[in-house]
Amino acid sequence: xxxLFRRFxxxxxxxxxxxxxxxxxxxxxxxxxxxxxxAKLKQ
Amino acid sequence: MADLYSYRRNxxxxxxQAKTWFSSNGLLLYAIPFLAIPxxxxxxxxxxxxxxxxxxxxxxxxxxxxxxxxxxxxAEISYREKRVTRAPKWPLKTVAAIIVTLTTFALxxxxxxxxxxxxxxxxxxAFLGMYLSYGFDPRAEKxxxxxxxxTTDEISNxxxxxxxxxxxxxNANNKIRxxxxxxxxxxxxxxxxxxxxxxxxxxxxxRRTRKFLLVYLEGANKVTTGYANTHLQADIVELEQNFRxxxxxIETVFKEQKEKLLEDDLFDLDVQIEVLAKQLKHEGIV
Numbered sequence: 001x002x003x004l005f006r007r008f009x010x011x012x013x014x015x016x017x018x019x020x021x022x023x024x025x026x027x028x029x030x031x032x033x034x035x036x037x038x039a040k041l042k043q
Numbered sequence: 044m045a046d047l048y049s050y051r052r053n054x055x056x057x058x059x060q061a062k063t064w065f066s067s068n069g070l071l072l073y074a075i076p077f078l079a080i081p082x083x084x085x086x087x088x089x090x091x092x093x094x095x096x097x098x099x100x101x102x103x104x105x106x107x108x109x110x111x112x113x114x115x116x117x118a119e120i121s122y123r124e125k126r127v128t129r130a131p132k133w134p135l136k137t138v139a140a141i142i143v144t145l146t147t148f149a150l151x152x153x154x155x156x157x158x159x160x161x162x163x164x165x166x167x168x169a170f171l172g173m174y175l176s177y178g179f180d181p182r183a184e185k186x187x188x189x190x191x192x193x194t195t196d197e198i199s200n201x202x203x204x205x206x207x208x209x210x211x212x213x214n215a216n217n218k219i220r221x222x223x224x225x226x227x228x229x230x231x232x233x234x235x236x237x238x239x240x241x242x243x244x245x246x247x248x249x250r251r252t253r254k255f256l257l258v259y260l261e262g263a264n265k266v267t268t269g270y271a272n273t274h275l276q277a278d279i280v281e282l283e284q285n286f287r288x289x290x291x292x293i294e295t296v297f298k299e300q301k302e303k304l305l306e307d308d309l310f311d312l313d314v315q316i317e318v319l320a321k322q323l324k325h326e327g328i329v
Contacts, residue, residue: 007175013169021165023078024154025097
């Protein structure tokens, strides 16, 4: 695997995971953690 | 943090690796989690304390990881440039990767309300991304076969000390407002770096080089610093001429010393160092 491709893949992974996690967190920032915990318990 | 390059005028000894097309030098990690800021603001607006703590904490953790990563990358550059050195003391890049992994996991689980296993996938992806983008810290000690009884620490400490003295001479040179002197002092520093280069590739010369560096390089440092501090206050022609004479001596003997070092002419070198030390003492420099 070339160094360039490796770095590019790493970049995509970082943006995908960290970016999406923060984005989802932004969307769900108004949801209380208690709601989440109870929803998970119901599952 | 002091950047190794910022003080160097003439980084000849170092062979920089060409940067890859999208090398960000670790700055990217400062930018990617920026959405945690509006997330924190939104959590404040809706009065959601856990979300405030999670988002603000995640952002702080990412910033810490980015800072550690930058320091780790600088340490790695310094490590790669040297022929004889120990591995970086702290595995900063690895610690940064672990922080990013745990933070992404926590953010995906508690902040984004994903399931536990999906959150683990987020963390794993971030870890893999950090590894592929930046790699982990070098751990191997770089040494040269046949160190002639000197440890890696002794060799790298001697070189580091000499480099500091050269940097000090260059800093003093920056204060001197005389083009002729600036050029000549630059040339002296070049020669000193060539000697260090020789020392790195041939640690057997460390015994001779150490004495040379201690007496001569330190002498050059003292005289340059002294002149830089006094020549602006007192514009004395005699002082300038004295400095010129000393520079003549330093240049000549420096060049000779380099040649002697390369030729392994130990006896002659010792004698010349003694003579030079007396000369510097006579001029009232050392």
